[in-house]
Amino acid sequence: MQWSGSVEELTDAVARALETGDHHAAVEHIADQWPHLTSSRGRELRELIEGLPFDNWNTDPRILTAIGASYRSVGSPSRSAALPYFHTAQALLDAQDGASVHTVATLRAHHAAALRSLGRLESARELADSAWEVLERDVTLTPAKRVAVQAVTALQQGMIAIHLGDYEAASGWLRLAHGLSDPHLAEPELIECLAGLGFLKYTSGDFDCVEDFVARMREAGDPQVVESRFGALARIAELLVAVERNHLQDAEALAKRVRTITERTDWEPLALYATAAISIINGRYIEGLDHVHHAQQLIRSWEGPAAVRIQCEGMRGTLLMHLGELTAAEQIISSLTPTQNHANCPARFIAGIRFKSGDSAGCLAALQDCERLGESHSSRTMIDVLLLKAAANYDLGNEVIADIAFDRALLFVSRTRMRTPFTLVPAMTMQRMLGRATDRNQPEHVHSVLEELRAGLGGMSGTSIEPLSDRELDVAQHLYLDKTLSEIAAELFISTNTVKTHVRSIYRKLAATNRKEAVRRVRELGLYLEITPY
Structure with missing residues (x-):
């Protein structure tokens, strides 16, 4: 069970010691019990310490560590206020001979948490590593004390690893922290551990488990703690799942809550990224770019290879792609390095951009690294890879390969x-592939998905678009025949500017962003299939 004491009981014990003049006992009470209280009752703990005679605690590294750690408490007004206390505690320990391993490791673990909250990720990881190494080397600590500090250290290692995009390491550390949590993690720490595990389930594509971890968080603690920075990661995961499932109302409701609980925390940039992701399903791409910009401003001074940097740049490129800025989008995304197992997979967006540009062979080339990963590729992003592989092969006439990839994606x-x-795939291409998939023998649960997807696309066909005028049909035919704008103008006896006006209207009506995409739409609609281009 979690520790059953309270700050009130500790206050009573300290008061009794002070009444008898036993100041040493008062300090020892706080030094022994503060780890159970600092993450939930930080302000009260500081007030209790300040009630002790100053000379009895101002040079005690254990109490200074307690004050520093208290600034991570629910409702704490500052993240940086902890650092002077940690620095002073470290200086005092450096000046001591034979400093307690327990005190050294505890200080480093909590100092790592403070640095992590400020985006100083490399420094945080170094401190957490050193805390773990100290505990591993020492043979003097009792098992209970060792395990208590190991639980906190493993938790911080896991959260730092999430920031760095090392999701496999994060999973191992957080599973260990959770295994040691009873009775060694305070309630907010346990909730933070569950939230981290829930977020990792999102990155692996195990969406239903995200909901399970949110439910476990609610069972484990006070709603005020769940709806704080400690539970933030799971709430962000919930928001991202809602976006991935195209549940717009749920996503927008969650975004408001997520933005509130992550404000001025190290998870705020990730929350802004998740909020920007809503733009993919509501079409407000400029608003999404503004959220990404805000997130990038927050992480500008962060230290270390934060995964959220890659995520935000990837989102910026994706939104530009949806806005039709394909060249700029590809330049941005091409510079990104995928995170472990392509949990964040820039290649799929490069492939999508190339497909939209009419370069199906280039689309497949962009997916080669994804193909090499095989089953190691994150299933969450593998769906995009398979759909694009199917679309590109279908466009190139490789229908058997396309059908296999599409059926795997549907599963x-x-x-x-x-x-x-x-x-990522144009609607009319998708409609054709869905129609082919419906004609194949599929499991029952896949057939239900097919029906929903076809209904959602609204049966995109030649009759579902805004009709082209006769003159636009003439221009579209010449585009299909790969004529230049000046050649079209000469053959139709109109000005080049008039041709440009018609082309813009054709692009709008066909939902195309360039000539190649418009030509693909013409072919898919079957408008000029009887004509062979030169």
Whole structure:
């Protein structure tokens, strides 16, 4: 069970010691019990310490560590106020001969948490590593004391690893912290551990487990703690799952809550990234770019290879892609390095951009690293890879390969209920592939997905677009025949500017962003299939 004491009981014990003049006992009470209280009752703990005679605690590194750690408490007004206390405690320990291993490791673990909250990720990781190494080397600590500090250190190692995009290491550390949590983690720390594990389930594509971890958080603690920075990661995961499943109302409601509980925390940039992701399903791409910009401002001074940097740049490129800025989007995304196992996979967006540009062979080339990863590729982003592989091969006439890739994607989709990957493939191409898939023998749960997807696309066909005028049909035919604008103008006896006006209207009506995409739309609609281009 979690420690059953309270700050009130500790206050009573300290008061009794002070009444008898036993100042040493008062300090020892606080030094022994503060780890159970600092993350939930930080302000009260500081007030209790300040009530002790100053000379009895101002040079005690244990009490200074307690004050520093108290600034991570729910409702704490400052993240940086902890650092002077940690620095002073470290200086005092450096000046001591034979400093307690327990005190040294505890200080380093909590100092790492403070640095992590400020985005100083490399320094935080170094401190957490050194705390773990000290505990591993020492043979003098009792098992109870060793395990208590190991639980806190493992928790911080896991959260730092999430920031750095090392999701496999994060999973191992957080599972260890959770295994040691009873009775060694305070309630907010346990909730933080569960939130981290829930977020990792999102990165691996196990969406239903995200909901399980949110439920476990609510069972484990006070709603005020769940709806704080300690539970923030799971709430962000919930928001991202809602986006992936195209649940717009749920996503927008969650975004408001997530923005509130992550404000002025190290998870605020990730929350802004998740909020920007809503733009993919509500179409407000400029608003999404503004959220990304805000997130990038917050992480500008962060230290270390934060995963959220890659995520934000990837989102910026994705939104520019949806705005039709394909060249700029590809330049941004091409510079990104994927995170472990392509949990964040820039290649799928490069492939999507190339497909939209009419370069199906280039689309497949962009996916080669994803193909090499095989089953090691994150299933969450593998759906995008498979859909694009199917679309590109279908466009190139490799229908058997296209059908296999598409059916594999549908199996993933039936398990995760993801919908946003379908935004990477033009609707009419998708409709054709869905129609072919419906004609094949599919499991029952896949057939239900197919029906929903076809209904959601609204049966995109030649009759579902805004009709082209006769003159636009003439221009579209010449585009299909790969004529230049000046050649079209000469053959139709109109000005080049008039041709440009018609082309813009054709692009709008066909939902195309360039000539190659418009030509693909013409072919898919079957408008000029009887004509062979030169």
